[in-house]
Amino acid sequence: MGHTPTTARGRATRKRILDAAADLIQRRGVAAVTLDDVERAAGAGRSQLYHYFDDRDDLIRSVVHSTVDTVLAAQEPLLLKVDSLAGIDRWFDAIVANGTRQDAVGGCAIGSLASQLSGRDDLARQAFVDAFARWEAPLIAGLQRMQESGELCPDADVTELADLTMAAIQGGLLLAQVRRTPDQLRLALRGARAALEDALTPLP
Amino acid sequence: MGHTPTTARGRATRKRILDAAADLIQRRGVAAVTLDDVERAAGAGRSQLYHYFDDRDDLIRSVVHSTVDTVLAAQEPLLLKVDSLAGIDRWFDAIVANGTRQDAVGGCAIGSLASQLSGRDDLARQAFVDAFARWEAPLIAGLQRMQESGELCPDADVTELADLTMAAIQGGLLLAQVRRTPDQLRLALRGARAALEDALTPLP
DNA sequence: CCTGTTTTGTACTTCACAGTACAGAGATTC
DNA sequence: GAATCTCTGTACTGTGAAGTACAAAACAGG
Numbered sequence: 001m002g003h004t005p006t007t008a009r010g011r012a013t014r015k016r017i018l019d020a021a022a023d024l025i026q027r028r029g030v031a032a033v034t035l036d037d038v039e040r041a042a043g044a045g046r047s048q049l050y051h052y053f054d055d056r057d058d059l060i061r062s063v064v065h066s067t068v069d070t071v072l073a074a075q076e077p078l079l080l081k082v083d084s085l086a087g088i089d090r091w092f093d094a095i096v097a098n099g100t101r102q103d104a105v106g107g108c109a110i111g112s113l114a115s116q117l118s119g120r121d122d123l124a125r126q127a128f129v130d131a132f133a134r135w136e137a138p139l140i141a142g143l144q145r146m147q148e149s150g151e152l153c154p155d156a157d158v159t160e161l162a163d164l165t166m167a168a169i170q171g172g173l174l175l176a177q178v179r180r181t182p183d184q185l186r187l188a189l190r191g192a193r194a195a196l197e198d199a200l201t202p203l204p
Numbered sequence: 205m206g207h208t209p210t211t212a213r214g215r216a217t218r219k220r221i222l223d224a225a226a227d228l229i230q231r232r233g234v235a236a237v238t239l240d241d242v243e244r245a246a247g248a249g250r251s252q253l254y255h256y257f258d259d260r261d262d263l264i265r266s267v268v269h270s271t272v273d274t275v276l277a278a279q280e281p282l283l284l285k286v287d288s289l290a291g292i293d294r295w296f297d298a299i300v301a302n303g304t305r306q307d308a309v310g311g312c313a314i315g316s317l318a319s320q321l322s323g324r325d326d327l328a329r330q331a332f333v334d335a336f337a338r339w340e341a342p343l344i345a346g347l348q349r350m351q352e353s354g355e356l357c358p359d360a361d362v363t364e365l366a367d368l369t370m371a372a373i374q375g376g377l378l379l380a381q382v383r384r385t386p387d388q389l390r391l392a393l394r395g396a397r398a399a400l401e402d403a404l405t406p407l408p
Numbered sequence: 409c410c411t412g413t414t415t416t417g418t419a420c421t422t423c424a425c426a427g428t429a430c431a432g433a434g435a436t437t438c
Numbered sequence: 439g440a441a442t443c444t445c446t447g448t449a450c451t452g453t454g455a456a457g458t459a460c461a462a463a464a465c466a467g468g
Contacts, residue, residue, distance in 0.1 A: 003414085007465075010415065029324050031235030034455060045417055046457085056456065107319060111378060115311060115319045118382050120233050128382045160391050163379065167392035171375025174315060175367065178322050178332045187364050188371030194399035207444085211435070214445065238425060249447050250427085260426065415464070422457085433446070438439105 001062070002053040014052045017042045022063045022070075026109055030060060030116050057121070064117070064124055067109050068131040074098070075135070082142030084151060088196065092189045099173060100182040107177030110135075111170045136162045156199035168192035205266070206257040218256045221246045226267045226274075230313055234264060234320050261325070268321070268328055271313050272335040278302070279339065286346030288355060292400065296393045303377060304386040311381030314339075315374045340366045360403035372396035 005011045020042035024033045035049060035056060042048075053059040078091045099108075110131055117124040143158035152158070172188025209215045224246035228237045239253060239260060246252075257263040282295045303312075314335055321328040347362035356362070376392025 005414085007414070009464085013415080027323070029320065032324055035457090036455070047416055047418085050457075051415070107323070112319050112323070114382050115316050115378055116233065119231065119311075119316070120236055125382060132379070132382060160394075163388055164391045164395040167375035167379050167388060168372060168395055169375065170378045171371035171373065171392070174319055174374045174378070175336070175371050178318050178329060178336065184367055184371060187368045188375070190364075191368040191372055191395045191399040194402050195395040197402075198398050209444085211444065213435085217445080239427090240425070251430095251446055251448085254427075255445070409468105411466100411468090413464105413466075415462105417462075418460095420457105420459075422455105424453105424455095426451105426453090428451075429449090431447090433444105435442100435444070437442085 001058055003051055005052065010052075013042075013044060013048055017044055017049060017052065017059075018062060018066050021059060022067055025060075025063055025113070026067075030113070035059075060117075061121075061124060061127065064113055064127050064131075067113065068127070068134070071108075071110055072131075072134055076138070079135075079138040079142075082139055083145040083149070085146075085196065085200065087142065088193070092193070095169060096182065096186050096189065099176055099185045108170060108173040111173055112177070132166060136166055139165065150201055153199050153201050161196060161199060164195055165192040205262055207255055209256065214256075217246075217248060217252055221248055221253060221256065221263075222266060222270050225263060226271055229264075229267055229317070230271075234317070239263075264321075265325075265328060265331065268317055268331050268335075271317065272331070272338070275312075275314055276335075276339055280342070283342045283346075286343055287349040287353070289400065289404065291346065292397070296397070299373060300386065300390050300393065303380055303389045312374060312377040315377055316381070336370060340370055343369065354405055357403050357405050365400060365403060368399055369396040 005014050017038060021033065021038045024037055024041060035046070038059070039045060039049065049059070053062060075091075075094075078087075078094050081087050082091055110128065114125075114128040114131075118128060139162045140158050143152060143156075143161055146152040147154060147156065147158060168188045168191050169185075172185035175184035175188065176182050209218050221242060225237065225242045228241055228245060239250070242263070243249060243253065253263070257266060279295075279298075282291075282298050285291050286295055314332065318329075318332040318335075322332060343366045344362050347356060347360075347365055350356040351358060351360065351362060372392045372395050373389075376389035379388035379392070380386050
């Protein structure tokens with residue numbers, strides 16, 4: 001995976017390359033980004049690229065990892081507080097708000113990459129399996145807490161509920177990207193919410 | 205858009221090219237398919253390609269159109285009979301069965317293409333907007349019939365329900381592709397079903 | 409400072425792939 | 439059966455983009 005930089009300057013350069021590549025890929029798609037583009041955007045030369053990354057594929061995979069980290073880091077604050085229906089609603093609202101931002105009408109950064117790469121590069125696919133698992137973990141944990149507190153029905157399958165929610169998010173973001181209307185995301189989440197509500201403990 | 209063939213032989217050739225390209229793209233992704241690949245798979249020469257299509261982009265767009273037609277044609281029989289919850293269940297089952305086929309673990313043919321192309325080629329994006337609209341139309345019509353027959357609550361928004369269902373399908377197929385388990389699709393649809401059930405007229 | 413290591417600049421090579429040229433085969437019409 | 443379309447085979451060109459070579463610059467430690 002190339003050389004890991006040891007000096008501060010090196011780390012900064014590697015990061016500049018990675019950020020530039022991530023940005024370009026996000027906007028144009030993996031296939032439409034050339035190494036020359038990345039160099040220009042990062043203000044770096046060819047030798048830097050090949051110093052820090054083995055080849056183009058290595059760079060792409062590194063972008064995948066860093067993108068996943070970024071997305072998850074952004075979600076975590078609210079995702080960790082998911083332990084009630086109200087908490088879930090707050091999380092959903094944040095996702096919608098984030099998907100509505102002007103520069104982010106491009107669907108889910110992860111989901112978009114996933115469907116571009118999963119079919120081709122099995123190594124990348126594995127990275128997305130991990131990514132979705134990491135993303136889902138705090139949600140599953142939250143649902144379990146809801147179950148322990150009695151808010152959620154004891155015989156509900158929290159993993160299935162979480163899977164279903166992730167699917168709604170991804171599908172909503174895809175339609176939002178195609179139709180260029182963030183509404184689609186809001187609606188999609190409504191479906192997941194209906195399933196979650198169904199799993200609540202019925203009022204006594 | 206190239207020459208439309210006038211003879212039977214010409215039509216056959218054009219179709220062979222289109223089918224070969226669709227198949228390759230489906231399996232490897234748009235970017236990884238070269239014209240040489242298509243030629244070889246179709247048993248055609250370079251001149252045929254450029255006789256029936258303007259250039260590579262034109263070929264890709266044609267593939268998009270034909271893929272959409274194929275998918276919709278496969279859905280239609282069951283989709284037209286959606287006018288009860290049981291009918292919807294039958295449609296869902298068919299989708300799951302289709303997504304489980306060995307050669308189709310590659311997510312939704314349309315959705316997959318959509319997220320590859322929507323970000324880049326606005327002309328293609330438009331094609332997907334149309335595709336999803338055509339796909340959704342019979343569902344909306346069916347839900348309306350359910351509303352008229354009284355099965356569905358009169359104040360339910362059928363368009364929103366349909367949107368939400370489409371999102372569940374797409375999200376489910378994406379996760380199924382990444383995780384290589386068709387279960388994801390089944391679960392995702394359960395979310396949509398919950399929302400649909402919520403919209404049923406409560407029993408008197 | 410001197411020495412080795414990390415980082416960077418530039419110019420080059422190589423090759424795959426989109427697109428072109430052009431002639432030849434096959435069909436169709438009168 | 440000649441004239442004129444539609445269709446096909448093959449070989450070529452040009453270019454863009456990945457990857458390489460190699461030396462100079464910046465930096466670190468002693």
